[in-house]
Amino acid sequence: MLGALLALASPIALPAAHGADAPPRVTVDQGTLEGKLARLDGTVLREFQGIPYAAPPLGPLRWKPPQPPASWQGVRQATRFAPRCMQLPLFGDMVFRSDGMGEDCLYLNVWTPAGDAHAALPVLVYFYGGGFAGGDGSENRYDGASLASRGIVTVTVNYRLGVFGFLALPALAEESPAHASGNYGLLDQNAALRWVRANIVRFGGDPRRITIGGESAGSISVSAHMASPLSRGLIAGAIGESGALIAPIAPQTQVEAQTQGAAFMRKAGATTLVALRAMPATALLAASAEPAPDVGPDIDGLFLTEPPAATFARGDQAGVPLLLGSNTQEGFYPNLLDKLPPTPANYRAALARLFGNQAGRALALYPGRDRAQVERSASELAGDLFIAHSTWRWMDLQRHTADAPVYFYLFARPRPAKRHPLPGEQPDPGAVHSGEIEYALGNLDSNPVYDWTPADHAVSHVMEGYVERFIKTGNPNGPGLPAWPAVSKADGPVPRQRIDVDTRTIRDTGAARQAFLQSFIATHPTIELP
Structure with missing residues (x-):
């Protein structure tokens, strides 16, 4: 039943045919891709799934910065989502369409209108949430078809998670030219951004107009990219939904991260880095179960050279328009x-x-x-x-030190009742963490758990409209949308859009x-x- 509902809610894949209905092809730096056509609300889209943006991080490349992807001969099919990155089943609200799970997971997905391939459309690169321990670019709530139907080239990115993405060890720092360890998941995101910059024009996107966005760990990632010397010059705008890499979610020091990594290494039963790299991925995943290791972003000296709060306070972050907020x-x-x-x-x-x-x-x-x-x-x-405090601090730092507009929101729409609630189960009184995602990306109908109402669709129309206008112009305001003032540098209560x-x-x-x-x-x- 669930599969049938999801099929009804998803964009309709069109059958392969000749001429205008033939499967779309795009040639990127590594070779030619063949995707598929879909239609949403009368708009024909091109979809490309499972595009490699980096080499598989296997064997000696485990816990290495991402390496360039290999080229291929002939036509590579890009019609199904690639495997999701290694993760434990931690979050019940994640519905994957990925082709299983594995370490070979560094792929991205592109949705783009099927019109002029040289249209130079704005681009959104979206990073999923999940506490840097779970998530995948194939999740229904991140589907890019709705924004693509509004004229935005939309990209979702897989990145390494947990101990695979954030393990830090002295031995890893010793073999690094930058003496860095950890942050491999963030370096994956950076590699994906660079791949998009180099190739998105072939999908009709403008590499000069890339907005990055994300929720929870994805939002924390966005704040980190704005601070990172490797990423801050790659973006034209930023969207943060609940979370920033600012205390109490500050990055660990390299020493703290390596101490945690050494504890995990002992728990896994390995005495050398060679032995740890030789362990099956499933064994590492099992060793990361409860008690879970405290792994996450750190000040590695490569992706991050200092806490982002210090970068923002000094005004050295990306000085781009920022739309951010949290939920009630x-x-x-x-x-x-x-x-x-x-x-x-x-x-x-x-x-x-x-x-x-x-x-x-x-x-x-x-x-x-x-x-x-x-x-x-x-x-x-x-x-x-x-x-929410880390999000507020991000807003406050950006408004005081960047010469770019900041738009601050409070998402207040609670999800409606579930279609099939458990006995005695009641809707949440407020807008829960992650509850805004389907509204912001236009994907309410992809989630059959809730009995969405016309009022929910009206809220989604407004919030997705804000997101669309911001990606296109750096300003969420537009025809038919309630006016949303930017935050100023002045002290006193700041304007906040209650959605x-x-x-x-x-x-x-x-x-x-x-x-x-x-x-x-x-x-x-x-x-x-x-």
């Missing part, structure tokens, strides 16, 4: 209260555990005088500590809260929820 329910009060009832007493106790002698200041900024206020404030604080059925501009009054969290996190960098 990035966190939920049970996470903060360790599932205890949301009483004022339990809330005060939780704040005392988190903030110690600064709990009173936290309570003044996140008040909890009764159950309703506790539920609201605890949810807001949980969301801030999880990912819901009544999309409108509000004034963000959270600066005092964010200043408190920034100060506290600076001296307590490992603060975590229960």
Whole structure:
């Protein structure tokens, strides 16, 4: 039943034929690709899936920066998604169309209108979320057909995850010309960006108009690319949906990352890098199960030479238009209260555990005088500590040090009820983490779990419209869309676009809260929820 619903929701593949209906072909630097035609809302699209942008990171290339892809003779079929990168089944909301899973996973996918191949259309390169531990460019919610039907060449990218993408070791640094280790997943993304710059004109895209975007780990990646000396000159715009590589999601130091890597190496039972590279991928994946190693972006000296916050504060990041924001329910009060009832007493106790002698200041900024206020404030604080604070800091740094517009949003539309809820299951009261993706990319109907309403489609029409206009012009405003002012450098409440059925501009009054969290996190960098 699920497969049938997804088939109905997906763009319709047209049968191969002669002339105008023949499968599309594109010649890139490595050879000729043959994709397929699809139609969405009357627009004919060209789709190319499973395009290699780097060599398979196998054997001696495991934990190496991505190498150039090999050329091929003849015509390579690009009509099915390639394998997803190695990952454990961590997230239940991920629906893959990938051809299995494996280390040979460095591929990208392109959706483009089937019109003028030399149209010089704007380009979106989108990085999936999943905590740098899961995700894939084949997921339905990232499908690029809807944006392509609006005249945008859309690209999704697979990149290495978990210990395959972020392991750091002294031995890896020793063999690196840059003395760097870790960040292989981010280097994969950079290689994909460079491949797109070199080849996207063949798909009708303009290499001078590449916007990068992503959600959660993808958004964190976008902030990292804006700071990276390897990437910041490659992009014309940036979209961040919930998350930045800024405290409390700051990168590890090289020493910290290598310490974590050495602990994983011992857990895996290897005594040398040669032995670790010789282990089957499945054994490494099994060794990365609970307790999971603390691997993620680090200051490797190659992709990142310092914390991104320092780069942004100095104004050396990519000075490009930025559209970013977070959701109303990035966190939920049970996470903060360790599932205890949301009483004022339990809330005060939780704040005392988190903030110690600064709990009173936290309570003044996140008040909890009764159950309703506790539920609201605890949810807001949980969301801030999880990912919303890092997003706010990204906005604040960019607006003060870049001579480019910044557009800040708060996504507030809760998902509707599920089509087949469990007994007693109720819709979330707010917009949960990752809940905006299908709205922003025009893919509500690709997710049959929820009973989408006309109001949801109206919200998606507005949010996707903002995304479209921003990619095309660097400004989300356009005909038929509620006006969205940019954030200024001036102090005081910043304008923030609250996206819901009544999309409108509000004034963000959270600066005092964010200043408190920034100060506290600076001296307590490992603060975590229960």
